[in-house]
Amino acid sequence: MNDTISIKKTGKQILVFLFFLFLIFLFLLKGKDVSQILKIAACASFPAIAAGIAMAGAFNLSEGLNLGILLKAMGHKVSFAQGMKYAYTGFFFSSITPSSTGGQPMQLYAMKKDGIDLSHGSLALLMELASFQAMAFLFELFAVAMIPVLGISLPVTIKILIIAGFIMNAAFVAFLLVVIFSERMGQRILGLLKKILPRLPFVKEETKSQWIGKMEDGLQEFHACALLMKEHKRAIAKMCVISAGQIICWFGVPYMVYLALGYQGSSFLHLFVLQILIYMSSSLLPLPGAMGISEYAFLQLFGSIYSGSSMTAAVLLSRGISFYFLLALSGIMLLLIYGAARQRKCKTIFS
Template sequence: MELNNTEYKNDGKDKKNNFGGSIIFLVLLITLTFYFLLKDQDISTLIKTVKKVNLIYIITGLIAVFTFINCEGMNIKILLNTLNKKTNYLRCLKYAFIGFFFSSITPSASGGQPMQVYYMKKDDINVSLSSLTLLIIVVIYQIIMICYGITAFLINPDFIESCSSSISILIIYSIGINIVLISFILGAIFSDKIVLKIALWVISLLNKIKILKNSEKVTAIIKQQIEEYKNGANHIKKNPKIIAKVVLVTIIQLTAMYSVPYFIYKAYGLNTYSAVDFICLQSILSIAVCSLPLPGAVGALEGGFMVLFKMFFSQEILMSAMLLSRGISYYAFLVISGIVSLGAHIISKKKETKAVKYPIKSYSSHIEKS
């Protein structure tokens, strides 16, 4: 028993260390990004330019990002309700904010889903249900994102041709990574035996060439993931209408986020280009950077904006437009979601303390609820 407590404490320490390391890395990355972006800029001119924008469109941009987070909350609620786990919308919105925050501070958004599962477990939502819910959301999100990119190319192939070689390489790389990931998930769902054989072969190869050390642990994780994907397949087959709802909400979600640069464009009183032009280009930029192992794609999105959106903004306002766009779509909601996550953590700790302090009362109330 003592050993288990020690392991639990060590695991808690590791999580805290990882969280602290992610924050330090993110702050360093943001500092370096803005140092290189702003070192040759006249800050007073930037401030004057920003002061001239129409605040109504800035507020509209903030609403668009809030819509993005709301849509994830809505999808979580839809799927949990389908799995016979009734929960209220505000709680699902909390999970969405937690996902946004931890995805924003960890490389490749790797920390979002695990923390959502963690806090759902705190609210008595079974891990298998929360994992399945988030799996379906992630798969649909990735598919819609790729479809957006393909549609953008079909609508205006000139956007791709106008990209620099480095951006083009990133687009091809990210589309490739996402297609492989989606193919693996769909294969695991509908042909799990074939995918398992391929995965085991890759693990064996990596183990032989000394790249992978703990092959048994990785094999166990892969098998668990494939089992979850099979459960996802069964759920999709039984509930096509629910999946259609999630697809529709996800389309609204991505459209809202991709429209933020357009609202910045309108805030400067510009009218030459349409919302479709901006949504298409932003979808291409998002695909280009989504596979990079950077928290919140910091650095890549800022630099990509400066390269791609120069066709929409004059050189005089390009930098301030980027700062406003990223300020709205990332930095403002990083702070907001961080506050929500902190609040969720404090409330959770208070509940745990109360349960420890009054175990009999807590147990009795649990019996009554049952």
């Protein structure tokens, strides 16, 4: 990978991200009393905000631990710092690229530089993704069941997005499980795609061949996942528990913001379910970090919880902690990590 090209591409992605962020702030603050919103946010309880930040930080920590567990199971000596480096890399580049497409390639690049085989790195990332998505889907099933129990009213637009997101997530998890555990079914799906892809119009033959090659390689990785799971059942179970804790902490941030703003009356469970519904509603659209749609869904679903300027302050604090803070933290940590690595390299050269 050419570092110069990588830096230029990252710079462009950051500029696009900042443009989207500017539009979101315009949407949230248009016609609002900005001074009142800032006053409410400034008066928020520091202990509750600090607890929310710690809960958000558990997201990266959990991914770092899970990647470390998987890579160690494959025989690699991965330190805690290395696991966190891969987690920060994934979150940062996933957040600034559409459909989170940039995270895993950059994680593989970081692993390769640490001497980890691409096949092992790909397998670890695939297993970590499968664990998170499977646990997230279980929580989604729980949230859907709790909608009538908690008396949650869903606006039509949000209901449509939630249904579409739920179907897409269910299909994705089902696809992962089927392809990982059924080699015959995986071959059938691949055979079907091999028949469909050559008939696609406006796509070069070379591109079609590349897609088929990648799918064949991907199918091998899926089957390797099944073997890994059978060989390391305890490690996989531990990883699933960590993923469940990761989701509880991450989706629990809005409740800490609720407490920080001095509100009472709504339970952790209620706000936790609302945040899961926000996650489901933002799954369908390929926007960097689900920007825009997450804020919109928050305004729609938390409308019965907050009012006036408190509503805007709540969405800014909640998204600020659970997403923008993590993005900034990931970027800063990557600068420190790679800056320290470059300094060590320079000392080695001139010593």
